[in-house]
Amino acid sequence: MSTRSNKTSNGSKPAEADAAAMNATMQTSSVSEAQQSSHSYHPAFSGTATTTPSSHAPIKSRPIAATVVLFGGLIALVLGLFLSINFGAADISFKVVWQAIFQFNPELTDHQIIRELRLPRVFGGAMVGASFAVAGAIMQGMTRNPLADSGLLGINSGAGFMLAICFAFFPGLPFMSVILFSFVGAALGAGLVYGIGALAKGGLSPARLVLAGAALSALLSALAEGIALYFKIGQDIAFWYAGGVAGTRWDQLQVMFPWVVVALVMGIVLSRSVTMLSLGEDIARGLGQRTGLVKALCAIVVLILAGSAVAVVGAVGFVGLIIPHLTRKLVGVDYRWIIPCSAILGALLVIFADIAARMVNPPEETPIGALIALIGVPFFLYLARKERREL
Amino acid sequence: MQAITAESIEKKRRSRSILVMSILAVLIFTTFIISMNTGVIKLTPKDLFMTLFGQGTDRQELVLFQFRLPRIVISMLIGAGLALSGCIMQGITRNALADPGLLGINAGAGLVVMLYVSYFPTTANVPVFFLPMLAFGGAALTAFLIYVLAYKKHEGIMPTRLILTGVAVAAGISAAMIVLTLRLNPEKYQMVATWLAGSIWGTNWKFVMALLPWLLFLIPYVMTKAQTMNVLNLSDATARGLGAHVSREQLKLLAAGVALAASCVAVSGGIGFVGLIGPHLAKRLVGPKHQGLLPASALVGALLVLTADTIGRWAIRPSEIPTGIVTAVIGAPYFLYLMTRTRG
Numbered sequence: 124m125s126t127r128s129n130k131t132s133n134g135s136k137p138a139e140a141d142a143a144a145m146n147a148t149m150q151t152s153s154v155s156e157a158q159q160s161s162h163s164y165h166p167a168f169s170g171t172a173t174t175t176p177s178s179h180a181p182i183k184s185r186p187i188a189a190t191v192v193l194f195g196g197l198i199a200l201v202l203g204l205f206l207s208i209n210f211g212a213a214d215i216s217f218k219v220v221w222q223a224i225f226q227f228n229p230e231l232t233d234h235q236i237i238r239e240l241r242l243p244r245v246f247g248g249a250m251v252g253a254s255f256a257v258a259g260a261i262m263q264g265m266t267r268n269p270l271a272d273s274g275l276l277g278i279n280s281g282a283g284f285m286l287a288i289c290f291a292f293f294p295g296l297p298f299m300s301v302i303l304f305s306f307v308g309a310a311l312g313a314g315l316v317y318g319i320g321a322l323a324k325g326g327l328s329p330a331r332l333v334l335a336g337a338a339l340s341a342l343l344s345a346l347a348e349g350i351a352l353y354f355k356i357g358q359d360i361a362f363w364y365a366g367g368v369a370g371t372r373w374d375q376l377q378v379m380f381p382w383v384v385v386a387l388v389m390g391i392v393l394s395r396s397v398t399m400l401s402l403g404e405d406i407a408r409g410l411g412q413r414t415g416l417v418k419a420l421c422a423i424v425v426l427i428l429a430g431s432a433v434a435v436v437g438a439v440g441f442v443g444l445i446i447p448h449l450t451r452k453l454v455g456v457d458y459r460w461i462i463p464c465s466a467i468l469g470a471l472l473v474i475f476a477d478i479a480a481r482m483v484n485p486p487e488e489t490p491i492g493a494l495i496a497l498i499g500v501p502f503f504l505y506l507a508r509k510e511r512r513e514l
Numbered sequence: 515m516q517a518i519t520a521e522s523i524e525k526k527r528r529s530r531s532i533l534v535m536s537i538l539a540v541l542i543f544t545t546f547i548i549s550m551n552t553g554v555i556k557l558t559p560k561d562l563f564m565t566l567f568g569q570g571t572d573r574q575e576l577v578l579f580q581f582r583l584p585r586i587v588i589s590m591l592i593g594a595g596l597a598l599s600g601c602i603m604q605g606i607t608r609n610a611l612a613d614p615g616l617l618g619i620n621a622g623a624g625l626v627v628m629l630y631v632s633y634f635p636t637t638a639n640v641p642v643f644f645l646p647m648l649a650f651g652g653a654a655l656t657a658f659l660i661y662v663l664a665y666k667k668h669e670g671i672m673p674t675r676l677i678l679t680g681v682a683v684a685a686g687i688s689a690a691m692i693v694l695t696l697r698l699n700p701e702k703y704q705m706v707a708t709w710l711a712g713s714i715w716g717t718n719w720k721f722v723m724a725l726l727p728w729l730l731f732l733i734p735y736v737m738t739k740a741q742t743m744n745v746l747n748l749s750d751a752t753a754r755g756l757g758a759h760v761s762r763e764q765l766k767l768l769a770a771g772v773a774l775a776a777s778c779v780a781v782s783g784g785i786g787f788v789g790l791i792g793p794h795l796a797k798r799l800v801g802p803k804h805q806g807l808l809p810a811s812a813l814v815g816a817l818l819v820l821t822a823d824t825i826g827r828w829a830i831r832p833s834e835i836p837t838g839i840v841t842a843v844i845g846a847p848y849f850l851y852l853m854t855r856t857r858g
């Protein structure tokens with residue numbers, strides 16, 4: 124992980140010294156984080172120099188920047204939600220939107236549009252964004268692979284493939300069962316890619332895992348397309364491949380919500396262990412971690428998050444790649460901050476991508492998967508270039 | 515003594531190549547016959563024979579000469595073209611996993627063709643001859659872009675980074691295509707979508723005529739370069755020491771490979787993995803020398819696409835599976851198998 128080693132080797136020594144000095148002064152006066160920021164001229168900078176109070180490990184973390192991201196992100200998220208609800212093919216004034224939410228009148232069409240179309244769509248987008256981003260963050264931390272993303276490693280296409288099977292052979296299943304199919308598919312995709320990695324002589328480098336993921340995605344989507352053609356369900360499937368939040372319904376959200384919440388909470392609980400794993404498996408084991416158990420739990424969290432997100436919006440890639448990297452830049456390398464911040468930033472990305480998707484070519488909608496890929500590809504190329512190891 | 519052994523080995527290899535190629539030719543011919551019999555309208559072998567010699571009914575002639583034959587011929591041509599292109603790419607990048615589809619070159623060609631087909635009004639009068647040229651423009655631009663993006667000072671081009679860049683660029687291009695295609699009206703959208711899935715859509719003689727000149731020029735050109743490719747397959751330094759203008763020859767061959775892939779894609783749409791599998795199977799059959807490898811790749815490629823197309827027409831009749839899907843289903847597992855075999 125070149126980024127990480129860079130950071131620790133370049134900047135950690137002086138920062139460490141700073142931090143030690145600072146901690147010394149701080150311990151005497153025992154000031155809280157909020158006070159710290161008021162003491163210094165550059166809150167973000169002082170955040171950089173401070174290690175988290177509880178641990179003195181040489182991990183660069185920026186709790187203050189993280190707090191700013193967390194709260195700023197939440198505020199932006201609320202703004203994004205309102206913007207997204209306001210914006211759409213039907214022109215509805217802000218006042219009506221407000222009334223639709225707080226004084227719902229089922230006889231008005233505008234209120235119906237807000238309640239039945241726009242609200243689920245926005246909440247779906249937020250949940251899906253958070254899910255993909257956290258899944259990506261955990262994968263990157265756990266496997267120390269900077270190119271890990273549920274889309275790139277075949278997990279999304281595995282879920283998509285199982286969805287195709289589900290629609291072809293068991294049409295009309297309730298969403299509760301559909302989402303379980305999606306989990307199984309996600310596990311299938313992940314299992315195959317890592318199986319190939321394990322079979323390869325000397326293991327696979329991050330870049331080669333991505334290649335294996337690409338080939339597997341090509342295979343699974345070809346099979347899914349074949350199934351779709353044979354059973355004449357192309358239209359149902361095409362939607363999943365393009366990726367869009369437009370058709371999100373309340374009943375889907377109802378099913379998805381508990382899964383996502385449980386998985387996110389599990390992710391946050393595991394975040395400390397993910398940080399240790401991100402230092403290397405040997406180190407984690409040396410620190411007393413049961414790495415096998417932690418990895419298995421992390422894998423389950425990733426599969427639940429990616430699987431349920433794919434079941435709702437389809438195979439949207441790159442959210443899990445971009446967001447964790449961005450978050451790491453902002454808040455440092457401590458996953459206790461990265462995971463919650465990723466969730467919020469991921470939700471923001473998908474919500475704004477969805478707004479953009481409606482603006483590009485009104486009244487038609489552009490699949491958000493394609494829009495995010497247009498941002499994601501250059502970012503991916505940048506990461507692939509930066510990767511120093513022999514790829 | 516040693517010279518004699520080397521010579522005898524060479525002789526053995528040559529006779530083996532000839533044997534392999536004749537077997538391939540027989541297989542292609544057999545598949546050709548089977549493929550002519552495959553379709554919704556039944557033609558018995560006797561009908562087929564009669565029709566070929568001008569004794570069939572009008573309906574039989576129409577089916578055979580206007581629908582099936584052009585499609586079969588095109589399948590074989592693009593199979594040969596894509597496999598040769600893959601052979602060139604694998605040779606000059608010294609990378610066993612190179613393939614015009616994976617490298618994103620097909621996507622670049624596809625984007626330009628799609629833009630042209632969708633934004634110029636009359637689809638009926640699309641000057642078909644123009645398509646391969648456009649595709650070549652798009653493919654060359656993409657190849658250049660990928661090369662620049664994958665190039666790093668002091669390191670040059672590293673094989674895996676090249677493919678990774680190609681995969682990413684291909685993903686970006688297909689995302690751009692999705693955004694663009696949604697603006698089209700439903701009919702054109704349908705047309706573009708089938709084309710992207712790699713169904714051989716240009717099923718009439720016009721397309722054969724558009725593709726043929728390119729292949730007639732490029733295939734012999736590549737064949738004459740066999741010895742150069744053998745040399746280039748060694749390290750850059752060795753090749754230079756043997757008197758090859760390494761970068762100039764690489765550029766020429768790359769241009770030929772890109773042109774081959776582009777002209778095929780213009781007609782066939784997104785057919786992947788043929789450029790990967792063709793050369794690999796050929797190498798197993800005839801060994802790594804390009805004098806044998808190039809023609810054998812072309813034959814294997816032709817056989818592959820012809821078979822894939824026949825399977826695609828037969829498997830879920832009366833509807834069809836796009837050939838690209840069939841080749842992906844065969845090709846992707848093979849690629850994954852290769853990945854576990856090659857070190858990196």
